[in-house]
Every structure is written in C-alpha cells, then in structure tokens.
Amino acid sequence: MLAAIFVVTCGLVIMPSCSNSDNAVKPDTSALDNWQAGRTVTAEAVKAFGGIDKCFAAEPIPDGVWARMQGKTYKENPYIGRDDLRHIRALHWDYDNQMHVGEMIVNVQIADRVAAILRQLFDAKYPIQRMLLPDVYDADDETQMRDNNSSCFCYRAIAGTTKLSKHARGLAVDINTLYNPYYKDRTDGTRFIQPATAEAYCDRSWDFPYKITHDDLCFRLFTDAGFEWGGDWTSCKDFQHFELIEE
Numbered sequence: 712m713l714a715a716i717f718v719v720t721c722g723l724v725i726m727p728s729c730s731n732s733d734n735a736v737k738p739d740t741s742a743l744d745n746w747q748a749g750r751t752v753t754a755e756a757v758k759a760f761g762g763i764d765k766c767f768a769a770e771p772i773p774d775g776v777w778a779r780m781q782g783k784t785y786k787e788n789p790y791i792g793r794d795d796l797r798h799i800r801a802l803h804w805d806y807d808n809q810m811h812v813g814e815m816i817v818n819v820q821i822a823d824r825v826a827a828i829l830r831q832l833f834d835a836k837y838p839i840q841r842m843l844l845p846d847v848y849d850a851d852d853e854t855q856m857r858d859n860n861s862s863c864f865c866y867r868a869i870a871g872t873t874k875l876s877k878h879a880r881g882l883a884v885d886i887n888t889l890y891n892p893y894y895k896d897r898t899d900g901t902r903f904i905q906p907a908t909a910e911a912y913c914d915r916s917w918d919f920p921y922k923i924t925h926d927d928l929c930f931r932l933f934t935d936a937g938f939e940w941g942g943d944w945t946s947c948k949d950f951q952h953f954e955l956i957e958e
C-alpha cells in the first residue's frame with residue numbers, strides 16, 4: 712500500500728520523490744557484481760555494470776576464488792603458487808546466443824594473451840557453452856568434459872612422475888570439451904576417449920556445434936599467440952586442447 716508511506720505534515724501530503732528513470736526496470740547486474748560464472752546476462756545489465764571492457768580482466772586471484780580452489784584444482788606443491796596464477800574474468804556467447812559470465816585460472820605468463828583471445832572470441836560471437844572453474848566439478852576432468860566446460864588450470868602431476876602437465880601449470884586451455892574430445896587408439900584396436908560420452912565427436916567429418924577446426928577463429932587466435940593445437944597431434948588427438956609452446 713503506497714498510501715501507507717505518504718507523510719502527512721500540516722495538511723500537506725508529501726509524495727516520495729520519483730523521477731522518470733526510476734520508472735524503468737533496472738537491469739539485474741547481480742551476476743556481474745558478484746562475478747557468478749555460469750549465469751546469463753543481458754546487454755542492458757552489462758551496460759549498467761559499466762560496459763564490456765569492465766567484464767574482461769586478468770587479475771591476481773581474489774581471496775574467495777582462492778579459497779574455492781583449495782584441495783580441488785589447487786593442492787599444496789613446490790612448483791606453482793598463487794602468485795604464478797591469474798584469475799580471468801570474461802563474458803562468452805553460447806550457441807543459442809545467450810551471454811554468460813565466465814572465469815578461468817591461467818598462468819601469469821599467458822594471462823593477458825588468453826584474456827585478449829577470450830575478448831576476441833566474444834566480439835566475434837564465437838560460441839563457448841560454459842567457462843567455469845573445474846572446482847565446480849570437484850576438479851574431476853571427466854565430469855567437466857561431459858558438461859562441455861572450458862577451462863585451463865588444474866594442478867596434477869603426471870601419474871608416477873613429478874612432471875607437471877601443462878594444465879597443472881596453467882599453460883594449456885581446453886575449449887568446448889565435449890564436442891572436442893581427446894582420443895588415443897590403443898594397439899589392441901580399441902579407442903580410449905575422454906570424455907567417454909564423446910564418441911560421436913571423434914568423427915570430425917560431420918558438422919556439429921562447437922566443433923574446432925583449422926578454419927575457425929579459436930584455432931587461429933591460439934596458434935597466432937604461440938599455442939599448439941592438440942588436434943594436430945598424430946599419436947593421439949586432443950581437439951579441445953591449446954598449449955603454450957615453450958622453448
């Protein structure tokens with residue numbers, strides 16, 4: 712009841728102040744204010760938040776994000792620490808033209824490059840379905856790949872060694888992982904596929920959403936920035952995978 716908040720003073724009714732702009736519905740910017748990766752946002756919300764430029768950044772890992780990573784993507788180790796990593800904020804479009812909030816942890820060495828690539832992919836409306844930290848999936852790679860998540864950093868040593876994979880150092884980025892699987896043909900004629908649900912997408916001869924090819928922008932931007940594509944490997948194929956070429 713609006714009338715209940717009118718103040719009556721000396722016979723005058725004082726109306727609550729009201730301008731025309733207050734009548735417009737204010738865009739919901741909460742997904743951006745709190746950087747809630749996975750939520751969709753509207754162009755109006757991005758504008759009200761401060762614009763697209765404000766939505767792309769590579770910065771030291773915020774305390775809340777660092778806390779979420781502990782025991783999941785980050786484990787205490789002598790090789791890589793918080794200062795070696797950066798938190799990237801990005802927006803991305805999915806195949807249905809919805810704009811999403813995304814985030815990624817990467818090595819400081821590639822942070823500016825990856826943020827710039829994600830911005831160019833966004834500007835070109837290159838579809839990326841999900842860009843969540845793997846911590847959402849308890850750092851389980853198979854689960855995040857089945858969900859078509861795109862990510863970079865996840866600490867793990869290669870089994871039986873102290874050698875770190877490129878993901879463990881935040882130097883490899885996986886994009887649209889369900890539709891761009893990893894596979895290796897075994898000598899017994901069987902094929903090992905990750906994620907296991909991606910068998911249909913190992914066949915690259917047909918068209919499907921999110922497919923990375925030599926012709927697309929994602930391939931071009933990463934390879935121009937000094938990364939190699941796992942889709943070009945011969946002993947196995949890793950179509951989702953772009954890793955920094957190191958000297």
Ligand SMILES: [Zn+2]
Nearest residue numbers: 883884885952
């Ligand atoms: Zn990878």
